[in-house]
Amino acid sequence: MSVPDTRQAIDAVWRIESARIIAVLVRMVRDVGLAEELAQDALVSALERWPVTGVPDNAGAWLTAVAKNRALDRLRRSQLLERKHAELGRELEVRQELAQAESAEALDAALDTTHADEIDDDLLRLVFTACHPVLSREARIALTLRLLGGLSTDEIARAFLVAEATVAQRIVRAKRTLAEARVPFEVPRQEERAARLSSVLEVLYLIFNEGYSATAGDDWMRPTLCEEALRLGRILAELAPHEPEVHGLVALMEIQASRTGARVGPGGEPILLLDQNRARWNHLLIGRGLAALERAGALGGARGPYALQAAIAACHARARVAEETDWERIAALYDALAQLAPSPIVELNRAVALSMAFGPAAGLELVDELTAERSLEHYHLLPSVRGDLLARLGPMEEASREFQRAATLTRNARERHLLLERAANCAGAAHTRSGGV
Amino acid sequence: MRFMMLMIPSGYETAAPGTMPDVKAIEAMMKYNESLQKAGVLLALDGLHPPSMGARITFSGGKAKATDGPFGDGRETLGGYWMIQVKSRAEAIEWASRCPASEKETIEVRQVQDFSDFPVELQQAAADLSELQSGKSVTP
Numbered sequence: 001m002s003v004p005d006t007r008q009a010i011d012a013v014w015r016i017e018s019a020r021i022i023a024v025l026v027r028m029v030r031d032v033g034l035a036e037e038l039a040q041d042a043l044v045s046a047l048e049r050w051p052v053t054g055v056p057d058n059a060g061a062w063l064t065a066v067a068k069n070r071a072l073d074r075l076r077r078s079q080l081l082e083r084k085h086a087e088l089g090r091e092l093e094v095r096q097e098l099a100q101a102e103s104a105e106a107l108d109a110a111l112d113t114t115h116a117d118e119i120d121d122d123l124l125r126l127v128f129t130a131c132h133p134v135l136s137r138e139a140r141i142a143l144t145l146r147l148l149g150g151l152s153t154d155e156i157a158r159a160f161l162v163a164e165a166t167v168a169q170r171i172v173r174a175k176r177t178l179a180e181a182r183v184p185f186e187v188p189r190q191e192e193r194a195a196r197l198s199s200v201l202e203v204l205y206l207i208f209n210e211g212y213s214a215t216a217g218d219d220w221m222r223p224t225l226c227e228e229a230l231r232l233g234r235i236l237a238e239l240a241p242h243e244p245e246v247h248g249l250v251a252l253m254e255i256q257a258s259r260t261g262a263r264v265g266p267g268g269e270p271i272l273l274l275d276q277n278r279a280r281w282n283h284l285l286i287g288r289g290l291a292a293l294e295r296a297g298a299l300g301g302a303r304g305p306y307a308l309q310a311a312i313a314a315c316h317a318r319a320r321v322a323e324e325t326d327w328e329r330i331a332a333l334y335d336a337l338a339q340l341a342p343s344p345i346v347e348l349n350r351a352v353a354l355s356m357a358f359g360p361a362a363g364l365e366l367v368d369e370l371t372a373e374r375s376l377e378h379y380h381l382l383p384s385v386r387g388d389l390l391a392r393l394g395p396m397e398e399a400s401r402e403f404q405r406a407a408t409l410t411r412n413a414r415e416r417h418l419l420l421e422r423a424a425n426c427a428g429a430a431h432t433r434s435g436g437v
Numbered sequence: 438m439r440f441m442m443l444m445i446p447s448g449y450e451t452a453a454p455g456t457m458p459d460v461k462a463i464e465a466m467m468k469y470n471e472s473l474q475k476a477g478v479l480l481a482l483d484g485l486h487p488p489s490m491g492a493r494i495t496f497s498g499g500k501a502k503a504t505d506g507p508f509g510d511g512r513e514t515l516g517g518y519w520m521i522q523v524k525s526r527a528e529a530i531e532w533a534s535r536c537p538a539s540e541k542e543t544i545e546v547r548q549v550q551d552f553s554d555f556p557v558e559l560q561q562a563a564a565d566l567s568e569l570q571s572g573k574s575v576t577p
Binding site for chain 2: 227
């Protein structure tokens with residue numbers, strides 16, 4: 001392979017810098033659509049100039065400067081200039097103060113620090129804006145991946161198995177909605193903070209999960225989305241280091257991502273957690289996940305919903321082999337999670353943990369209650385778990401029927417195959433037990 | 438994609454035990470490391486003590502033999518590494534290019550092998566081995 005040509009180098013720079021550039025511009029022009037347009041203008045400039053001059057040393061600053069100049073041009077030509085005068089005036093004051101600093105170096109350093117912190121603040125504002133609750137879930141995801149992830153419309157479309165035009169429309173509408181709702185470019189105040197942060201974390205985890213578990217079709221994973229969500233989560237952890245649930249979510253994603261290499265067999269078949277070869281778990285990521293979990297705990301956030309889920313994942317991660325899993329602790333954590341964020345799915349997982357800690361009968365009781373849950377009616381894991389518990393307790397015929405039912409409910413071809421296999425095994429065992437030749 | 442950025446400081450092969458980089462260099466490097474962390478791409482990093490504190494193992498005739506450093510053969514040696522997670526080789530190169538390295542330093546960028554990089558037969562063989570090792574119980 002050769003050294004990347006300038007186009008590839010520019011793409012790489014764009015991926016690294018674009019979110020920050022857009023963030024700074026949004027603060028200047030107070031319009032997400034215009035900000036992205038100006039950033040794209042700067043990119044076009046780079047595509048024209050850099051093949052000749054080479055990629056500049058401070059590529060981010062170059063792009064930002066070009067984009068800001070374009071922004072000022074636009075502002076001069078519009079009524080926004082009146083409002084901006086006040087802000088520019090403030091900036092001039094700051095510069096005057098700094099001009100009185102002792103040495104030129106101190107001045108540069110001071111400007112740099114202020115600048116870097118400001119850009120961080122702007123980036124955090126952009127995160128909250130892209131995930132604003134006034135937008136639909138799909139719009140938040142598309143806008144986040146576009147503005148913060150730097151993904152192209154085509155990439156987003158392919159990752160979510162929708163048409164490119166659909167994604168393009170979603171993004172256009174999202175920008176319009178933000179403008180019409182006059183969503184302020186700010187980090188939400190204390191009262192709203194928890195709810196708004198929750199929206200951000202939900203978007204990131206949705207992106208991660210889309211990559212982590214396909215809902216239809218034969219391919220089980222779309223790893224790029226997992227990496228993207230992780231990257232954005234890590235960035236957010238640096239931007240908002242005092243928010244425990246951010247670290248909780250990052251911990252959860254790091255640990256789940258650690259299993260990527262063990263979840264799929266060479267033929268593409270899914271391998272369940274308890275059957276995975278743990279030597280193939282990425283222990284570097286597990287270490288990072290455990291560290292993030294500790295950060296959440298140190299901030300007093302051990303009982304947050306993401307931190308609890310991460311703690312459960314950490315229990316699995318700490319077990320050298322499946323047999324060493326601390327199921328009682330997992331059951332207790334699911335108990336805490338059920339009280340905090342109750343859902344039938346959490347109950348189902350709690351049932352599995354109970355059965356592993358205290359025997360299948362303990363779990364079956366809870367699972368039987370869940371069969372009445374309407375929201376789980378079409379959830380293949382419910383009959384799958386029930387089948388597993390029955391198989392361990394004895395009634396093989398019934399177990400087989402549950403696995404068959406589960407097989408009809410899953411949309412994943414390979415998972416269906418796995419479930420039908422178990423159904424057949426149970427039927428076979430039932431036949432043997434009944435004394436058939 | 439994961440990449441390692443391998444730091445190769447010229448002259449480190451003859452550095453005395455306990456050699457440390459100078460304060461200004463450390464400061465600049467820490468800012469760089471911070472930028473990797475803030476960008477969400479840093480997975481791990483470490484510095485390595487010089488070869489004068491290390492050893493080499495050779496395998497001549499099937500026998501392992503250990504020799505203490507320094508090795509005096511003038512070969513370049515590693516000073517440290519970063520492991521990063523990025524979308525492309527070009528991005529890894531861009532990050533490496535931003536390192537505040539001196540004229541005496543070279544960074545080699547190498548992609549980390551993922552299991553899925555290997556051909557299917559090899560993966561299948563490894564899967565069979567792992568089944569043997571894990572002593573999987575067969576559920577009915």
